[in-house]
Amino acid sequence: xxxxxxxxxxxxxxxxxxxxxxxxxxxxxxxxxxxxxxxxxxxxxxxxxxxxxxxxxxxxxxxxxxxxxxxxxxxxxxxxxxxxxxxxxxxxxxxxxxxxxxxxxxxxxxxxxxxxxxxxxxxxxxxxxxxxxxxxxxxxxxxxxxxxxxxxxx
Numbered sequence: 001x002x003x004x005x006x007x008x009x010x011x012x013x014x015x016x017x018x019x020x021x022x023x024x025x026x027x028x029x030x031x032x033x034x035x036x037x038x039x040x041x042x043x044x045x046x047x048x049x050x051x052x053x054x055x056x057x058x059x060x061x062x063x064x065x066x067x068x069x070x071x072x073x074x075x076x077x078x079x080x081x082x083x084x085x086x087x088x089x090x091x092x093x094x095x096x097x098x099x100x101x102x103x104x105x106x107x108x109x110x111x112x113x114x115x116x117x118x119x120x121x122x123x124x125x126x127x128x129x130x131x132x133x134x135x136x137x138x139x140x141x142x143x144x145x146x147x148x149x150x151x152x153x154x
Contacts, residue, residue: 033061039070047078055085110145114138 012018019032029052033045046061059082066075083100117134120126 031057039065039068042068043070043075043078046082050078050082050085055082058082058085106145110141113141 020030031045031049033042042061043065046058049058062079062082117138120134
């Protein structure tokens, strides 16, 4: 807004948010996500960031959407693209490889065995000794998983 002298000034109402303030903007995309935006909105903006060639910010947005409960098959593919986009093997570095390996290890050593045991427990001809054995195996898996997660946090 300009006053009678030609000087520019701005005003905003209480609790309003200003996305951009400029005299002139040419050929630019503005990505604005309100702090309390829904996970779906964060995902949508993350995909747009990915399509516009900003994978690091897309990675943040899509990961935030997943962390807040927006996770299904359609979300995983853009997330993987954002995780790997714009990175060479050397740039991705050790931290990225360790993060991916942690996910693979968790599925391999915790999720799949637990799923198999649950399927076993649901079968019609389960014998008591086998149930006790599988409970001990489940306990061992839980302890190993707990140690594994503690190791990856360090």
